Amino acid sequence: MxxxxxxxxxxxxxxxxxxxxxxxxxxxxxxxxxxxxxxxxxxxxxxxxxxxxxxxxxxxxxxxxxxxxxxxxxxxxxxxxxxxxxxxxxxxxxxxxxxxxxxxxxxxxxxxxxxxxxxxxxxxxxxxxxxxxxxxxxxxxxxxxxxxxxxxxxxxxxxxxxxxxxxxxxxxxxxxxxxxxxxxxxxxxxxxxxxxxxxxxxxxxxxxxxxxxxxxxxxxLPDERPLPADLVAFLEAGDPPVYVGFGSANAPQDLVRHTVEALRAQGHRALVSRGWADLGLIDDRDDCFALGEVNHQRLFRQVAAVVHHGGAGTTATAARAGAPQVVVPAAISDNLYWADRVADLGIGTALDGPVPDTGSLGAAFRTALAPQTRARAATLGAEVRxxxxxxxxxxxxxxxx
Missing domain, CATH: 3.40.50.2000 (Glycogen Phosphorylase B;)
Incomplete structure (x- = not known):
């Protein structure tokens, strides 16, 4: 055939x-x-x-x-x-x-x-x-x-x-x-x-x-690639961080700054994925780590939450890993749909607008990292094929x- x-x-x-x-x-x-x-x-x-x-x-x-x-x-x-x-x-x-x-x-x-x-x-x-x-x-x-x-x-x-x-x-x-x-x-x-x-x-x-x-x-496909040694060291150096990545979306650097500031205000560390927009860290503090292409299936099982743009693949990978999600959707294609699905299922939350401020992101993190949200995300993760x-x-x- x-x-x-x-x-x-x-x-x-x-x-x-x-x-x-x-x-x-x-x-x-x-x-x-x-x-x-x-x-x-x-x-x-x-x-x-x-x-x-x-x-x-x-x-x-x-x-x-x-x-x-x-x-x-x-x-x-x-x-x-x-x-x-x-x-x-x-x-x-x-x-x-x-x-x-x-x-x-x-x-x-x-x-x-x-x-x-x-x-x-x-x-x-x-x-x-x-x-x-x-x-x-x-x-x-x-x-x-x-x-x-x-x-x-x-x-x-x-x-x-x-x-x-x-x-x-x-x-x-x-x-x-x-x-x-x-x-x-x-x-x-x-x-x-x-x-x-x-x-x-x-x-x-x-x-x-x-x-x-x-x-x-x-x-x-199952991804068996190991995580880079420096990323593993960062993961093991503290509590599970929050992953922040927007794949091929045209994400502005200001979005990273607001996200990291909101996470720091609640005592969380951050992983920033560079993606196609070549995003980077906002300073040289040791509570943030920048990464390139890595195994998301393995990584998402080790993070506190996943912040992303609402792509079908990232939504499914995070859901299968049982990770709570914060979706900042681009107003194109299926991004808004997956943002709504995450919110409706209670496995995370979604934000309106391409560049939310630190306050709205902070509220989203409180919802996504709440025990009941983590529990629902874990339950759904066991159902995703x-x-x-x-x-x-x-x-x-x-x-x-």
């Missing part, structure tokens, strides 16, 4: 497909993967024996600075990505039995699969990306927020925005492939049977007419048989 996996985004978009690729290869499948051209993704795939197919512009180049690109720049990037997908995916899918596409940015994938006679599977990493009257669509950078409150109406406006951006290009390419036009680009990409790679205990799918969602659980990628791999292979 040959499988093409395709996504576009930061590490949080790529890593779940890496997990699926590993599980597929363990079962004898051949895997190729379309990813952004950034060197770190090529190195990651080389490490698991998967051939990368670079598609689209560098994601790191888009993430530079502390602000998102302008609406016009985002629109041009999206248009260029569609053209790149139609140019490169046909060769990548040749000889494959199935194409698995992750994320709404995969506009060309279903059409390429259809033209090649290849099965197509769409996967989302959060329920909020799939239309349902139970929740509103997530904010999409560069597109205006609908000025309506009803969830159904907001999803209708969302579909209109997707059509405005992509319909002409998609149907032009479909015509060139001898395929009929589509009316709703978003629903065409999602299909009526999308997969949801999120844990049912953490982010369940609310049953919705018209969508037969297959929820597999989060796609992740780790076999989602294996479940998905078996589903793909069973369908092929």
């Amino acid at each position: 040959r499988v093409l996996l395709s996504t576009y985004g930061s590490r949080g978009d790529v890593e779940p497909l890496v997990a699926l690729a590993v599980r597929l290869r363990e079962r004898g499948a051949e895997v190729r993967m379309c990813v952004p051209p950034d060197e770190e993704f090529a190195e990651r795939l080389a490490g698991i024996g998967v051939r990368p197919v670079p598609v689209g512009p560098s994601v790191r180049s888009l993430a530079r600075g502390t602000a998102l690109p302008s609406a016009a720049d985002l629109s041009r990037t999206r248009d260029a990505l569609v053209e790149a997908q139609f140019a490169l995916l046909p060769a990548a899918v040749e000889g494959c039995d199935v194409l698995v596409a992750a994320g709404l940015a995969q506009i060309a994938a279903r059409s390429v699969a259809e033209a090649a006679g290849v099965r197509y599977v769409y996967v989302s990493y959060a329920a909020v990306h799939l239309p349902s009257p139970h929740h509103a669509p997530p904010p999409r950078p560069g597109w205006p927020e609908p000025e309506v409150d009803d969830h159904r109406a907001r999803w209708e406006r969302d579909a209109e925005h997707v059509n405005t951006q992509f319909a002409e290009a998609l149907n032009r390419h479909r015509a060139a492939l001898g395929l009929p036009p589509v009316e709703s680009v978003r629903d065409h990409v999602l299909t009526d049977r999308p997969w949801l790679a999120a844990d049912p205990a953490l982010g369940p799918w609310p049953r919705t007419p018209g969508l037969d969602v297959v929820q597999t659980g989060t796609w992740s 780790s076999d989602g990628a294996a479940v998905a791999a078996d589903l793909l292979l069973d369908a092929a048989r």
